[in-house]
Amino acid sequence: xxxxxxxxxxxxxxxxxxxxxxxxxxxxxxxxxxxxxxxxxxxxxxxxxxxxxxxxxxxxxxxxxxxxxxxxxxxxxxxxxxxxxxxxxxxxxxxxxxxxxxxxxxxxxxxxxxxxxxxxxxxxxxxxxxxxxxxxxxxxxxxxxxxxxxxxxxxxxxxxxxxxxxxxxxxxxxxxxxxxxxxxxxxxxxxxxxxxxxxxxxxxxxxxxxxxxxxxxxxxxxxxxxxxxxxxxxxxxxxxxxxxxxxxxxxxxxxxxxxxxxxxxxxxxxxxxxxxxxxxxxxxxxxxxxxxxxxxxxxxxxxxxxxxxxxxxxxxxxxxxxxxxxxxxxxxxxxxxxxxxxxxxxxxxxxxxxxxxxxxxxxxxxxxxxxxxxxxxxxxxxxxxxxxxxxxxxxxxxxxxxxxxxxxxxxxxxxxxxxxxxxxxxxxxxxxxxxxxxxxxxxxxxxxxxxxxxxxxxxxxxxxxxxxxxxxxxxxxxxxxxxxxxxxxxxxxxxxxxxxxxxxxxxxxxxxxxxxxxxxxxx
Numbered sequence: 001x002x003x004x005x006x007x008x009x010x011x012x013x014x015x016x017x018x019x020x021x022x023x024x025x026x027x028x029x030x031x032x033x034x035x036x037x038x039x040x041x042x043x044x045x046x047x048x049x050x051x052x053x054x055x056x057x058x059x060x061x062x063x064x065x066x067x068x069x070x071x072x073x074x075x076x077x078x079x080x081x082x083x084x085x086x087x088x089x090x091x092x093x094x095x096x097x098x099x100x101x102x103x104x105x106x107x108x109x110x111x112x113x114x115x116x117x118x119x120x121x122x123x124x125x126x127x128x129x130x131x132x133x134x135x136x137x138x139x140x141x142x143x144x145x146x147x148x149x150x151x152x153x154x155x156x157x158x159x160x161x162x163x164x165x166x167x168x169x170x171x172x173x174x175x176x177x178x179x180x181x182x183x184x185x186x187x188x189x190x191x192x193x194x195x196x197x198x199x200x201x202x203x204x205x206x207x208x209x210x211x212x213x214x215x216x217x218x219x220x221x222x223x224x225x226x227x228x229x230x231x232x233x234x235x236x237x238x239x240x241x242x243x244x245x246x247x248x249x250x251x252x253x254x255x256x257x258x259x260x261x262x263x264x265x266x267x268x269x270x271x272x273x274x275x276x277x278x279x280x281x282x283x284x285x286x287x288x289x290x291x292x293x294x295x296x297x298x299x300x301x302x303x304x305x306x307x308x309x310x311x312x313x314x315x316x317x318x319x320x321x322x323x324x325x326x327x328x329x330x331x332x333x334x335x336x337x338x339x340x341x342x343x344x345x346x347x348x349x350x351x352x353x354x355x356x357x358x359x360x361x362x363x364x365x366x367x368x369x370x371x372x373x374x375x376x377x378x379x380x381x382x383x384x385x386x387x388x389x390x391x392x393x394x395x396x397x398x399x400x401x402x403x404x405x406x407x408x409x410x411x412x413x414x415x416x417x418x419x420x421x422x423x424x425x426x427x428x429x430x431x432x433x434x435x436x437x438x439x440x441x442x443x444x445x446x447x448x449x450x451x452x453x454x455x456x457x458x459x460x461x462x463x464x465x466x467x468x469x470x471x472x473x474x475x476x477x478x479x480x481x482x483x484x485x486x487x488x489x490x491x492x493x494x495x496x497x498x499x500x501x502x503x504x505x506x507x508x509x510x511x512x513x514x515x516x517x518x519x520x521x522x523x
Contacts, residue, residue: 111204112176112204113204113208114127114173114176115130115204116131118208120211122211123211126494129494130168130177131167131168131169131178132167133167134167134178134496134497135167137179137180137192139189140185141165141166142157142164143157143158144165148457151457153192170185170186172186172193174197175197175200175203176201176204177200177203177204178497179193179200202490203489203492205252206256206489206490216256217246218246218256219256219257219335222244222246224343225243225344230242231243233269233274233276233484233485234276236254236258236488255488255489256489258485258486258489259488261341262483262485262504263503264341265341265485266452266483267418267450268345269485270478271293271418272297272345273300273301276484284479284481285478285479286475286477286478286479288475288476288514289477289478289509292477293448296414296418299416300349301346302349304348319350320349320350321417321418322354322409322416323352323353323419323420324354324356324400324418324419325353325354325356326357326421327357328356328359328422329360330362333363333364339393340388343388351392354394355394355396356398356399356400357398357399358399370382379396379408381394382394399438400438401441404441412446413447414447417447419447419449420449421449423452423458423503423504426451426462426465427464428458436469439469439470440469440470440473442512443470447512449509450507451507451508451509451510452503452507453505453506454502454503454505454506455501455506456506458505458506459480459508466510473513474510475510475511475512475514476509476510477510478507478508479508480507480508481506481507481508483504483505486505486506
């Protein structure tokens, strides 16, 4: 028995010993089982037949007693014969039903809800914020700010006089978003509201779709593919098909997918050798732009080196291509799988994405607190260097002009470096002062600077501000125009429901002017 005990688990060994004790003292085991069921084992005065009958009844009831004990064990108590450290598994019956974390499950035909009565608490809070900050656009009210452009609804209001400004409180029954201070003003200005009502309803349904609790197959991204399979960058449809994305047959799912992919693909569509922007007529690329992008494409599309995984295949590798994303906000918190899609467009090159800006840690609360500033890490940067073998991401919660003065990223190389500004608001009155010191420093590097804007007016305002600030010290690399890989989903400005836009609607590029040395023939 001693030899077999070393090869038997403690539970089985305990059961075997219990059985052996039962065989040695059957009457004692019967007495214990009957006492557990509340039946007395004392024999009444009478014949032996009565005692034997009680014994047979107790023996026949013994399995029931065992089942009773085991059923108690399933409720969380241990069985008598089991060692104390072992716990019986509860099984499927004790497994709780998975919860949806308080999110209601909305069907595709039940996505429209007024913001104030939405089943999502986040959208209800958003409705409260809109009602507390947005003003009624009816022309009877006086202006609350200066008009941004001739099409601004504020331009219809009188600068002085008129009714005092009021916050919106009435929700349009067609789009479900607060758009007027009362029903009378909504009815009176209904014709102007019709211009954006359908788009506002689309925004409403898209926001509820994100909180519907459904599975999102459009957020599953493909890996790298063979280099012989060319990528078609004519538009979103050809790109998703040639990159072997899962087929997206619903327009709403396509809008949700492009809202994230617009950031890396906008960069890739400009830098790639198969870019839809060229120097032909209508291609928007200028001669200076062809010079700058040719230098980058020389690095991004290197020839095959003949390297391999063994010792004979070792080859020197160039440094990674650095993309400085200035004024980073929402793009810094994107899932890293989204940014990996940029590396799949250039399979032979490594990338280093550098997010810079005071809001670069927005929506990244799980990564707080920030690293301490030490001599090895003077600016407390957050480095993510284990994403893939070809992607590294660094985040600096600091203004770029501070890092530029310290020479933290010197030297700059037009073959390996590029700047990217997503919706910087260079000419916006509320943010232009933050760029006055940065833009001249960017022009000094002679590195391409890619810029996106929400609308055509937003881009033209940024270009005018840059020309006014730096004069003629800039070369236009790409003419402003609509971005082929803009977000197909529209977004709502909570401070002004009349202001709707889409991410990266337009794109343009510029660079610091280069003065080439020319020789004059001696006469």
